[in-house]
Amino acid sequence: MTVLNNTLTFRRGLTLKNRVIMSPMTTKMSFFDGVVTQDELNYYSLRSGEVGAVITAAANVQDGGKGWEGELSVASDKFIPSLSRLASTIKRNGTKAILQLFHAGRMTDSKVLRGVQPVSASAIAAERPDAETPRELTEDEIYHLIEDFKKATERAIKAGFDGVELHGANTYVIQQFFSPHSNRREDQWGGSLEKRFNFINQLVDGVISVVDNSNVQNFIIGYRFSPEEYEEPGIKMADTIYLVDKLADKELDYLHISLGDFKRVSVSEEYKEKSIMQYVHEKINGRLPLIGVGDVRTKEDAENTLANAELVAVGRSLIIDPHWTSKVLEGKEDTIRRVLADQDREELMIGNGMVEFLDFMMPERLR
Template sequence: MIALDKTLTFRRGLTLKNRVVMAPMTTRMSFYDGVVTQDELKYYSLRTGEVGAVITAAANVQEGGKGWEGELSVSSDQFIPSLSQLASTIKRNGTKAILQLFHAGRMTDSKILRGVQPVSASAIAAERPNAEIPRALAEDEIFGLIEDFKKATQRAIQAGFDGVEIHGANTYLIQQFFSPHSNRREDQWGGSLEKRFNFINQLVDAIIAVVDNSKVKDFIVGYRFSPEEYEEPGINMADTLYLIDRLADKKLDYLHISLGDFKKVSASEDFKGKSILQYVHEKINGRVPLIGVGDIRTKQNAEETLTNAELVAVGRSLIIDPHWTSKVMEGKEDIIRRVLADQDREELVVENGILEFLKIMMPDRLR
């Protein structure tokens, strides 16, 4: 069993002081234009310093990729100063700062985009209430999107982050290219499983090239994925095992699964013998570290996760108690806050494993 306090060094040289990372969780705390706020800095400051790394909330790489109000942005150089503040706030007491890069794709709407139609791999609406039909991206736009992810990576380097995480999970645009539900294309970007992987393949290679060509030291690149979709047709476990098999052979520093429960079992009849996490970990077979996640509340939960992962991401427990990590490490679990006051509980929504703040929650309102 891997000890929680054991260090981990990635292929690009960055070392984490322990095996706990703060999961990426949407805060809705940024200004309307994507600039980091003081409230946002306070939120991260409260929860850093003890974990090995903090993965930020999603930051859009294009204005048209904005998914919700109060979202971080890394879509232009104007955001570098406030992102630098965010990185330096997180990087306290040896904690590393990782910026999550994303594009919402069809999981946004024209109101959020100020009258602009959302885009996706194909003109297929999401299966959710009031979902708008997106516009299918033209091929030149797809190459332009890859360029914007590259520019966002360079800005993360300039802002002082220790790495980027490519957000290929939770039904956003990168996942939309891989999904047979949202991708009905018949060109090089869709059709067969291999062609649905083409966008991810080119995007990951492009981002890795930016990092390697920049000569920056100890800067890592990770990739987050969701293993299954409920839509028919949708991503299934066989698709995901293909995806991670291809990704594990790339120069990525880690893979990060998105799960609501680390013990979750697949919906597919062919994959019910083990947990999803175990199937994924076995497929990776030591080629790249895996971050496990999903309702981690206790030290035992974290240690169980590390039987099928190299790192464990903690989300809700760090919202409720910002010092969860140190209390677990020091054997003081009896004093960990476990619940929110009623008024706080009403302000939180859990969706797709992401904890979203509807209002700013300060620690003196916790019990």
């Protein structure tokens, strides 16, 4: 039996039936106000039941944290009913449901926010076309933001999810506090590496306290991170090794790296002898599970990923073939759909909102 079929039990007691996770991927399928749609439920239902867990697309914890149209929201109690439907839809045949929590920070714009200026750790625009300069968060607003992540965690518990993932990757607000590019503060929230970690430190501890002080059983907490930035100054591998070391000592259930290729090597000269994942996995040193990810298309890819991780996240392959997991686990790889044509979209429950994401992530797909 392949190791992909092995169960895994987290420190808080939740057990996954296998080692395959559906990656969090933008769907742009929610209503304008963040409520889950039937199309969204259909999309997740088709891809649930075989994987060990599904991590949802990012859900904003504040209205001002909305990054794009069609985005999930967990910003108030009014979203609990539709989120409950999403959780129960995912939880078929033993698949676990994990809600990803985030705030876009400077990676949004005033059009999406209906005229409101984006916010971030500092008033520094992102290095992307037409990026707006955000407003620097006040200290009171930073504490309020941490509280909103905690409230979002409470809502995830009430909605019946099996866990939450803090989205500290892909240049969103959690990462913005850690990045020397987006965080130019000179108070307790910025300056030195240790101070740039302060927001993450207090956020993670706060969410852990919510879960551990509740009556919920088998509810897990994960943290996703991007290992490097290309901006100057930006997050380097040495920064990430520091971050991983700190987080691995906390009462988290897993860490989840964000990579486009599980074999990727660092751009830093001092970290080129091994893959990024291997450096990270060695630093964790068994303190908690790591989810590996990055262009996993075959059983061999998945098993190679597990050489430096305990779990493997699969994204594009599950968009193209929702039954990728069972076909891999049952030795039927030759039946896996490998390309995606436009005429397949209705069958695969892929709405118009995902086309931009697919074009970015899968430029080789058939049109």
